[in-house]
Amino acid sequence: AQSVTQLGSHVSVSEGALVLLRCNYSSSVPPYLFWYVQYPNQGLQLLLKYTSAATLVKGINGFEAEFKKSETSFHLTKPSAHMSDAAEYFCAVTWGNTNAGKSTFGDGTTLTVKP
Amino acid sequence: EAGVAQSPRYKIIEKRQSVAFWCNPISGHATLYWYQQILGQGPKLLIQFQNNGVVDDSQLPKDRFSAERLKGVDSTLKIQPAKLEDSAVYLCASRSTANTEAFFGQGTRLTVV
Numbered sequence: 001a002q003s004v005t006q007l008g009s010h011v012s013v014s015e016g017a018l019v020l021l022r023c024n025y026s027s028s029v030p031p032y033l034f035w036y037v038q039y040p041n042q043g044l045q046l047l048l049k050y051t052s053a054a055t056l057v058k059g060i061n062g063f064e065a066e067f068k069k070s071e072t073s074f075h076l077t078k079p080s081a082h083m084s085d086a087a088e089y090f091c092a093v094t095w096g097n098t099n100a101g102k103s104t105f106g107d108g109t110t111l112t113v114k115p
Numbered sequence: 116e117a118g119v120a121q122s123p124r125y126k127i128i129e130k131r132q133s134v135a136f137w138c139n140p141i142s143g144h145a146t147l148y149w150y151q152q153i154l155g156q157g158p159k160l161l162i163q164f165q166n167n168g169v170v171d172d173s174q175l176p177k178d179r180f181s182a183e184r185l186k187g188v189d190s191t192l193k194i195q196p197a198k199l200e201d202s203a204v205y206l207c208a209s210r211s212t213a214n215t216e217a218f219f220g221q222g223t224r225l226t227v228v
Binding site: 004009032034036041042043044045046049051090092094102103104105106107108 | 119124148155156157158159160163171206208215216217218219220221222224
C-alpha cells in the first residue's frame with residue numbers, strides 16, 4: 001500500500017535554530033513529493049516540490065528538501081527558524097504524472113518556534 | 116490570479132441534518148478535488164473531477180456524501196444525513212494540466228453536534 005509517514009507529530013525549536021521535519025514514503029514507482037504548510041484556519045500552501053529533476057529542492061521562505069531514493073525520504077529543512085514558521089507542515093506524495101494532484105498526505109508535523 | 120474560493124468558511128449543524136459546501140476553482144483549472152481533513156490528520160481525498168466528469172470517487176462514502184460539478188467549473192459537496200464523525204475541514208483544490216500540484220482553498224470547517 002502507498003503511504004507517507006511523518007516522524008514526530010510535534011517539533012519544537014528555538015528561534016534561529018535548524019528546522020528538520022522528517023518524511024518517509026513507500027512507493028513502487030517514482031514519486032512526486034511535496035511539502036505544504038498550513039497556518040491556523042487556512043488552506044494548504046505549497047512550500048516546494050520534487051518532480052524527478054534535481055534531488056535538492058529549494059522552496060519558499062528559505063525551506064529546502066532533499067529527495068533520497070535509497071532512504072525513501074524527503075526531509076524538510078531550514079537553517080534558521082523564524083517565529084513566523086510556526087505552523088503545521090504536511091508531506092505529500094503523488095505516484096506518477098497521471099495521478100498529478102491526487103496526493104496521499106502524511107498526518108502532519110506541528111512546528112513550534114520558541115523565542 | 117484569484118485562488119480557490121470556498122464557502123461557507125464555518126458551519127455548525129446537528130447530526131442527521133444536511134449540509135452543502137461550494138467551491139469555485141482557479142479559472143481554467145480542469146481538475147478539481149475535494150479532501151476531508153479530520154483534526155490531527157492529513158487531508159484525505161474524497162473525490163476527483165476532470166471537467167464535469169468523476170475520475171475517482173472510491174473514497175467517497177456514497178451512502179451520505181454526494182458531489183457534482185455540472186458545468187465543469189464550480190462544484191458542490193453535500194452530506195445528508197450528517198454524522199458526528201463528519202466533523203472536519205473540507206478542502207477544495209484545483210489543478211491545471213500544466214501543474215503537478217493542486218492549489219487549495221481555505222476550507223470549510225464543519226462541526227456536527
